[in-house]
Amino acid sequence: MTVEPILSGGTRGQTRRAVLAGGLAAAAALPLAGCGEAPRPITLRWWSPQAAPEQVRAYRAQIRAFEKKHPNIGVEFEPTSDEGYPAQFAAAFAAGQVPNIVTHLPSFAAQGYYAKGLLAPMDAVADAVGIARFLPGINDVYRAPDGSLAAIGIGGTAVDMLWVRSDLMAEAGIETIPRTWDALRDACRRMQRGAVYGAPLPYGNNSMTSLVFVSFIHRAGGQVFTPSLELALDSEPTYHALDFYRSMRELCPPGASSFGWADSLNAFVSGGTATGIYGGRVLANVARQNPRIAETLRCAAYPTMDATIPAWTFNDFPSLFIPKRASHPAETRAFAAFLYDPEGYVRQLLAAPGHVLPVLRGVAESDAYRSNPLTVSFASEIETMTAAAARGHNLGWESPAHRPNLKAGEIIASNAIAELVQRVVAGEPAKAAVGRAASAIERIMRG
Amino acid sequence: MTARPLLRPAARAPISDALLGPLLIAPAVLILCAVIVYPLLATAWLSLFAIDTRTMEGGWVGLANFAAMLGPDGRFFGALGVTLVWTAGTLTLQLALGIGIALLLHQPLWFRSLARGLALFPYLVSTVVAVLVWRWLFNDFFGLFNRALIGLDVISRPVDWLGQMPNAMASTIVVGAWKFFPFVVIAVLARLQTIPDSLYEAARLDGAGAWGRFRDVTLPQLADVLGIVILLRAIWDFKEFDLIFLLTGGGPVDATRTLPLVVYQEAFGLNRMGLASAHALGMMVVMTVMFVAYRLLTKART
Amino acid sequence: MKRSAILGAMRQVSTWMLILALATPLLWMALTSFKPESELFAIPISILPEEWTIEAYRLLIEETAFLTYFRNSVVVAAATTMLVVVVGALGAYSLVRFRYPGREWIAGLALVSYLLPSLVLIVPIYLMMVAAGLANTLASLVIAYTSFALPYSLWLLRSFMAGVPEELEAAAMIDGASRMGAFVDVVLPQALPGIISTALFTFILAWNEYLFALVLVNADAQRPLTTGVMTMLVSGFNVEWSLLMAASVMMSVPLILVLAFLQSYLVRGFGAGAVKG
Secondary structure (H helix, E strand, O other), X not given: OOOOOHHHXXXXXXXXXXXXXXXXXXXXXHHHOOOOOOOOOEXXXXXXXXXXXXXXXXXXXXXXXXXXXXXXXXXXXXXXOOOOHHHHHHHHHHHOOOOOEEEEEOHHHHHHHHHOOOEEXXXXXXXXXXXXXXXXXXXXXXXXXXXXXXXXXOOEOOOOEEEEEHHHHHHOOOOOOOOEHHHHHHHHHHHOEOOEEOOOOOOOOOHHHHHHHHHHHHHOOOOOEOOOOOEOOOOHHHHHHHHHHHHOHHHOOHHHHHOOHHHHHHHHHOOOEOEEEEOOHHHHHHHHHOHHHHHHXXXXXXXXXXXXXXXXXXXXXXXXXXXXXXXXXXXHHHXXXXXXOHHHXXXXXXXXXXXXXOOEOOOOOOOOHHHOHHHHHOHHHHHHHHHHHHOOEEOOEOOOOOOOOOOHHHHHHOOHHXXXXXXXXXXXXXXXXXXXXXXXXXXXXXX | OOOOOOOOOOOOOOOOHHHHHHHHHHHHHHHHHHHHHHHHHHHHHHOOEEEEOOOOEEEEOOOHHHHHHHOOOOOHHHHHHHHHHHHHHHHHHHHHHHHHHHHHHHOOOOOHHHHHHHHHHHHHOOHHHHHHHHHHHHOOOOOHHHHHHHHOOOOOOOOOOOOOOOHHHHHHHHXXXXXXXXXXXXXXXXXXXXXXXXXXXXXXXOOOOHHXXXXXXXXXXXXXXXXXHHHHHHHHHHHOOHHHHHHOOOOOOOOXXXXXXXXXXXXXXXXXXXXXXXHHHHHHHHXXXXXXXXXXXXXXXX | OHXXXXXXXXXXXXXXXXXXXXXXXXXXXXXXXXOOHHHHOOOOXXXXXXXXXXXXXXXXXXXXXXXXXXXHHHHHHHHHHHHHHHHHHHHHHHHXXXXXXXXXXXXXXXXXXXXXXXXXXXXXXXXXXXXXXXXXXXXXXXXXXXXXXXXXXXXXXXXXXXXXXXXXXXXXXXXXXXXXXXXXXXXXXXXXXXXXXXXXXHHHHHHHOOHHHHHHOXXXXXXXXHHHHHHHHEOOOOEOHHHHHHHHHHHHHHHHXXXXXXXXXXXXXXXXXXXXX
């Protein structure tokens, strides 16, 4: 009795094995094939979650310009992500393998890391750029309890502007952009017909819902915390906001109960809703994906409960910070300051036109900034957004009088506020739901 | 053919059998110990402290994390219930779909290779992409499902597939089954190839119909592979994070918040690495209990 | 005869309908990758592209680091697969044919490693890799992925090898083969479907893994496809849909090729002439 080893069967089998072996050998040889130029003596690593192809191109241009001026320094840009950065940073900090410079993380992330002693103060870099060059007060949000700057701003974002379609407004006989909640609700009701909904507000158990709802509390004249960081959630304005938000549910698409930023943006850009709630990316997306409605776009600060309450815009304050244990601190600071060099800075901003707004004086009015078709045709919208962003706030810093809230990031990540919204919209009694959210938030504040 | 003594060593045995056995398993043990045992011990250690994820430092709290986790304010039992519902639901569907499709693909079929490729495709696609595509399909405006149902006049308004119960859990279970059933197909198909036709012939001669042949020939032959497949899929489904996190994020409220989602939120959202580690150990205990119960059940049967 | 032919055809048709239904998301993915951006969000949606374009593919290949990511993924997946098959096959053989103290414990250890959620493994594994000087290298991914796939490989191969009758090896050894010779010539071929399953599973795991790749490898030149593509195209705020669908199609092609390659091994029946009489 003989056994036929199957492996050596047939010419077909042999050819396949040869191909397989050849392929693997080639694949293994690939890493050995060198690439690129010789590494420079000093290498800096730059992390950012804003890494769309257009933006990366702009960063590379800035890097090339810097490397030309400093032949002994090389910079590597390494993209991270909005979801992945907590895990990446935890590992990087734990192992001491930190990048040299990090941009575009929200202000409360920067404040949080600084509070844990993980970041270097940024006052020197702010001075190197020139304090006077920044828009007045734009870096106040980064002032840490010890008086130093935990980070500086690389841009501003007016995240929750009201966008409207002027054509749908005209059709429904609405003459002015709504200024109050009642006007907004009424307008949405009248514009909602057929397959078009009034608004794409988020009702999901996610960070967008939490962040957006915090704005609504302020638009009702309230706040989540007092300036000394006592929890003020259980107060009149919160209940007004919950009432309004619940009443808007029927004017939003059914899928809004799991809306994230991209879903809400797409709903408006595609024409599925008459109003939108987003920042400047609307402009670029409409231009690329639905140019037919480009002419009809208008934006304004989001309506407040009544005309006496001033507008309140959520600005996540994309930041720039330097980890304390980063190598080559002097070179890193030089590179950080270089990022504000007008030519490169404008190009970086124009990679997401209208979405990341300038924090330096004079940039918005400069010719370079206005060389982009979107910034030209939507100049007034961008002006509105810039003004709103400059006066904007977030949970980490609810007003100039507030102390920085170092737990803002964790409060958002806990979804306590999003859950509150979901419970109330689902019909649970508001008082109980607010109580639950309040105790969850208090537990986080206690640490 | 006469029986011969089995373990008679070959004429020249360079390494004795006694050494060869452990030697062959040594590399595997080495890798597993290094990459699994150390992190496991680290997790157990961390669960006794209140560690801030960003600094990986913190003070001793003993069993306080476990007390918090299991106590009235804790989220362990709630999430455990959700995880069990999800696991049972998707596992059942994966098995049904997997065995069914494997049987179909075992038969003659036009363009069978292509069909096999397509059937296995969901497993090949990365979870992130798969979930993005499914969310798109569920979308109110651009989603195929809503559009088809509205077009066929079954509904007049789009359905909220992911933000409402029971839709959210049902959708999650279906997407999970779609994503992972090919794993069952691969294992079952491989095993089906090794069932000799003679057994089917014998059953047919005895007068068994299609279902009878399946029940009396196929199923017993598949038993050992299915045993492993059920065990592994149950464990992996229980641990599944990416799919549920990206699809529903745990919502509405906490209706689809499984234990892995809680672990992630504690570790990287709330920066409470110690509590996250405690939850992870809790998960491990539950899975061990499931595993032991499963082994006892299967041993009792054979 | 005719009736069974009709039934057979019906069975084939319904099988294909089921397959196509299951493949809907993927067909949609492929169709979308050929649509220009302006068509993506048109309401009402179109199924077939009105304008077929390969712009997304061109952009990915020419203007992004996609090919670098691709190369990295191939290297990691291939290396992991080879390592897992070799170590797993040897280990499974050891578990099946040999007796030594602690054998059952080791089998149990393999499975215990699956009981821990990978989320908490991330930071300790990263620290280990840093200590070993392997941070930011493809090797760290290979090691991590090998440990994920090894338990499965051990168990599956153990099951297949247990199904190989011992008489076959004994016969080979009586014919003069050594123990390991018998292993290679007799056991491996019989366990081939199991080996193929293992290889397929490992390759897919290594190809699609995201979280560990995210944390263990940060340098762009060393990134595999999953993290490279995701961080480039998907953010909390925005999804570059056309590029993402094109990238997904291109990421799936090698897997399909591997599948097509290995399918006939998967399909090959019980060795003709192996044991008769």
